[in-house]
Amino acid sequence: MRPGLALIYRHAYDAAFMNSRAPGRPFEIREKAQLMSSSEVERTLIRLAHEILEKNNGVEDLALVGIRRRGVPLAERLARIIQRIEKKPVQLGTLDITLYRDDLSTLDAKPVVQKTEMEIPITDKSVVLVDDVLYTGRTTRAAMDALFRLGRPRRVQLCVLIDRGHRELPIAAAFVGRSVQTTENQIIEVKLREVDDAEKVLLMEKQVNL
DSSP: OOTTEEEEOGGGSTTTOOSOOOTTOOEEEEEEEEEEOHHHHHHHHHHHHHHHHHHHTSSTTEEEEEEETTHHHHHHHHHHHHHHHHSSOOEEEEEEEEOOOSSTTOOOSSOEEEEOOOSSOOTTOEEEEEEEEESSSHHHHHHHHHHHHHOOOSEEEEEEEEEOOOOSSSOOOSEEEEEOOOOTTEEEEEEOHHHHSOOEEEEEEEEEOO
């Protein structure tokens, strides 16, 4: 296989591409562009941390909840940045969901909450859900449903590194690192050093093999 290409079969990407395809037809994923470098990711997180603090009037009653997988390290980094700014810790939690994704970790067409325990109390908190990519909104909807089964937050906001559009639900992020116009044949791949031993955001494109 040529470098930079991935051969992907139909069952692995049903969640990411809603258009119909011939069963079993393989396609290649090509890198189209690098959207963010490691330094750009870090600068973006610093900006997002300041926006979160401004909109929530500091860390009082603030809780960050990362959506696994890559939302968790993003939430942890935001928490560290916020603590450096405010000199106070911010509460940090995790939601483990089998994600409806538009990146290379697509698993299934329906998001399923795998872990419903929450390490922190969320009732009466201003909760900021953190994820890497916002696409259809299904993952966010599943995360919100899980949150409200665990407690009653005063407010829930969404923070994402990338908003790629194509929403299927009326969900919007309060904090967006970068908005990227994409087609449904394209994929956003977020690589983080905690998960991938690499740090960048790539725009990938699907090409069906004839």
